[in-house]
Amino acid sequence: xxxWIFKVALLAGALAFSMMALSxxxxxxxxxxxxxxxxxxxxxxxxxxxxxxxxxxAERNLKQKEITAREEEISKLQRELEKQASILxxxxxxxxxxxxxxxxxxxxxxxxDFNRELQKKEGELVRELLKDIAGVIRDYAxxxxxxxxxxxxxxxxxxxxxxxxxxxxxxxxxxxxxx
Numbered sequence: 001x002x003x004w005i006f007k008v009a010l011l012a013g014a015l016a017f018s019m020m021a022l023s024x025x026x027x028x029x030x031x032x033x034x035x036x037x038x039x040x041x042x043x044x045x046x047x048x049x050x051x052x053x054x055x056x057x058a059e060r061n062l063k064q065k066e067i068t069a070r071e072e073e074i075s076k077l078q079r080e081l082e083k084q085a086s087i088l089x090x091x092x093x094x095x096x097x098x099x100x101x102x103x104x105x106x107x108x109x110x111x112x113d114f115n116r117e118l119q120k121k122e123g124e125l126v127r128e129l130l131k132d133i134a135g136v137i138r139d140y141a142x143x144x145x146x147x148x149x150x151x152x153x154x155x156x157x158x159x160x161x162x163x164x165x166x167x168x169x170x171x172x173x174x175x176x177x178x179x
Contacts, residue, residue, distance in 0.1 A: 032147045033146045033148075034146070034149075034150070034164055035146050035148075035149045036149070036150050036151070036152040036164055036166065036167075037137055037149060037151060037152060037165070037166050037167050038151075038152040038153060038165065039133065039152075042133055042167060042170060042171055042174065043129060043130075043133075045171055046129075046174050046175055046178070047174075047178060047179075048129055048132070048174065048178040049129060052122075052126070052129060055125070056118065056122050059118065059121070063118075067110065070103070070107050071107065074100060074104060074107065077096075077100050077103070078100055081093065081097060081100065084096075132174070132177075133170070133174060136170055137149055137170055140166065140169065140170060140173060141166075152165065
């Protein structure tokens with residue numbers, strides 16, 4: 001329910017802003033020039049976006065190798081315990097099982113910490129990219145005389161014609177900027 005109210009409020013705000021921009025443009029004798037940009041596509045298709053994704057994936061793969069090696073080590077210890085179970089005393093068997101359980105808990109903590117760290121790093125990279133992209137969009141829109149540029153796929157944008165989509169142009173400009 002709260003999400004629905006938020007979306008309606010956001011839509012109303014976007015509509016009010018658009019109407020205000022339209023009235024200002026008409027008062028100044030200018031026509032309203034609207035455009036859209038697909039920021040998600042920009043993040044996926046731009047060179048900097050691809051590099052950021054590759055960086056995160058490389059880090060994920062590296063850490064996954066470490067986690068897999070530790071999982072295999074734990075499995076090996078568990079198999080050894082099962083083989084020796086009949087000849088070990090109850091106390092020795094319990095001690096080895098507790099050691100294995102500690103390693104499993106440590107591995108889970110490591111995995112959880114790694115996921116949090118990776119999400120944080122990914123968020124930082126995306127925020128940095130979005131900051132740069134916003135500057136490129138703003139400069140392009142000002143230079144080309146656009147009154148309003150909206151993000152495609154956001155609440156309130158149900159349809160936009162392909163003719164007003166600046167995503168390709170912004171990707172090209174952003175790629176040129178980030179060589």
